[in-house]
């Protein structure tokens with residue numbers, strides 16, 4: 001502002017050249033009507049009511065307030081004028097108004113500036129200053145002043161946006177807003193912009209905006225489309241902008257864009273273009289058809305700038321093209337030469353990466369092998385007998401509705417192991433008497449030396465960790481919680497012995513394979529399990545549990561090989577059948593049976609169970625109960641043989657060889673005889689002989705009966721009771737079967753009393769004592 005006002009004083013030449021225009025303005029002033037004077041006064045009053053800008057003693061105005069007041073003044077003035085006239089006269093009014101406005105604004109400014117200036121230097125009056133500058137220049141100064149004195153922190157003004165092309169980013173930031181801003185500010189301008197003021201600020205697609213958006217690639221492009229238009233219109237009126245720039249003090253802080261414009265061509269371009277926009281805003285504007293605006297630039301001072309801009313533009317294009325060419329070239333990769341003796345972290349990392357890639361390859365190969373395994377598995381066609389068994393026992397993944405329809409109470413644990421329509425989850429419903437006995441833990445062994453004496457026939461449960469060994473013990477006895485289970489592999493870490501009454505011993509072995517335990521600890525488990533299954537006296541069967549979903553693993557094969565060598569009887573149990581589809585249960589059973597066909601110690605068939613649903617548990621009970629029964633029969637036979645040996649004086653050595661407990665794998669305590677007693681058997685009483693004969697006969701009968709049905713088949717249970725349960729699930733077991741089982745149980749007790757250990761111990765102990773003497 002200062003420089004704009006001071007320049008006429010400092011520049012005598014411009015004073016002289018503008019004398020003519022001053023005279024013209026004075027003439028205009030004399031011709032001013034009384035009405036116009038009144039209007040001017042009114043305007044002054046209005047301005048005063050709005051609030052006038054403060055002027056400092058040095059003539060500088062407070063930037064924002066001052067501009068606001070200028071604008072407001074303009075609006076008010078113009079509004080009052082426009083409101084009193086028709087739309088038809090708008091254009092004429094616009095011109096005259098503009099002239100008035102120009103002059104009056106000058107007067108308005110003069111009132112204050114003259115005082116301030118006279119108080120400052122006491123020489124030149126306002127009119128002189130005005131005459132020296134000329135009206136156009138004054139207006140131009142006014143525009144530039146508005147541009148320049150805008151705070152750089154006020155981007156929302158069209159002036160600010162134009163004048164603040166100081167940095168590229170700034171210009172970019174401001175530039176898209178400018179049309180909107182200009183629209184907004186127009187409403188305050190009083191030059192027919194008030195209609196635009198009602199325009200939504202979200203409508204930037206004014207003519208300017210649309211032009212600018214055509215080339216949004218670069219900043220220069222953005223401004224360029226407008227420039228030709230402006231230059232076309234302003235060329236005839238050119239000559240003030242540059243002059244003004246020239247008259248500006250280069251070091252003046254006010255004119256940011258001017259001072260910067262002298263520094264570099266590219267930024268100058270942008271600045272000029274932005275100034276161009278600002279000039280456009282400050283220029284006369286015709287209002288056409290509501291929203292559309294057409295600007296007529298009276299300030300042609302930007303033509304030279306536009307020329308500059310047009311000159312620089314091709315350079316930019318070239319630069320862009322060059323940069324594109326550079327981008328298109330393939331980028332050279334940095335080659336890092338590695339020192340073979342370098343053992344820094346970098347090289348160490350590289351080796352790790354190589355190892356990892358090897359591991360990944362191995363993993364990929366394993367995955368491929370696994371995929372082929374899966375494909376092979378899907379190709380298995382199970383036999384119809386297995387399929388029907390799976391269906392009859394509701395093995396595999398089943399919907400609850402299906403189980404309900406079959407009459408099972410799905411709210412009970414292991415519902416398929418229960419009698420249909422039963423509400424009892426207790427063990428009374430177990431059809432195998434031996435499993436009604438209480439399950440009691442009696443020993444745990446970490447080493448073979450701590451194994452308990454083999455008093456009872458034992459059935460062991462082996463398999464990988466988490467395969468469901470412990471859960472199966474609970475499910476078989478329907479005594480939940482006696483054996484501890486966990487979803488974390490490796491819970492069972494010792495060989496745990498559980499007595500089922502005094503009939504059978506169930507042994508829970510620690511698992512092998514993956515488990516949450518140290519490697520050495522797991523190795524110790526494996527060794528212990530191997531020792532147990534290969535050397536344990538009284539071990540009737542090892543139930544090798546295999547997860548139906550995953551099938552057999554190398555560790556399972558290891559154990560099988562060991563049991564084959566030790567001639568330990570083992571049977572495959574497929575567990576967790578509820579996790580796979582029924583067809584896959586059948587496939588897995590087929591697959592395992594096929595793969596273990598040649599094994600001698602294997603007891604076929606594989607039993608499919610689920611501790612969760614209870615499917616197959618009854619069949620497993622039947623199998624295990626028969627094992628217990630066979631063991632009992634063998635025990636009776638041994639007892640009878642001992643008696644015969646005693647009675648008929650058979651050679652002790654022969655008897656020893658034929659019926660030794662080791663040969664039958666029966667614990668000596670179960671067999672209930674020793675050689676010393678047998679030798680002494682000749683001295684037994686006749687009553688004992690009768691009892692032995694009777695018991696031997698009955699025992700022989702039951703042994704034969706049991707031996708007939710010793711090998712269970714993969715068909716629905718042959719037993720009447722079993723068949724009844726599975727085929728007619730809605731019927732409860734009839735009374736006859738209950739009586740039958742009770743009589744059988746009583747009979748076996750009598751036989752046990754007559755021919756078993758009880759009598760033998762009591763009768764033979766005195767003889768043994770004698771012999772020892």
Ligand SMILES: Nc1nc2c(ncn2[C@@H]2O[C@H](COP(=O)(O)OP(=O)(O)OP(=O)(O)O)[C@@H](O)[C@H]2O)c(=O)[nH]1
Nearest residue numbers: 466467468469470471486487490491492511576611
């Ligand atoms: N779905 C389903 N889950 C089962 C079945 N049997 C056992 N589980 C679950 O499998 C997990 C392991 O069961 P455990 O009985 O502890 O397995 P384990 O073989 O004794 O494991 P270790 O003692 O670690 O050797 C538990 O979360 C059981 O609930 C089954 O038949 N079906």
Ligand SMILES: [Mg+2]
Nearest residue numbers: 469470491492
């Ligand atoms: Mg366990």
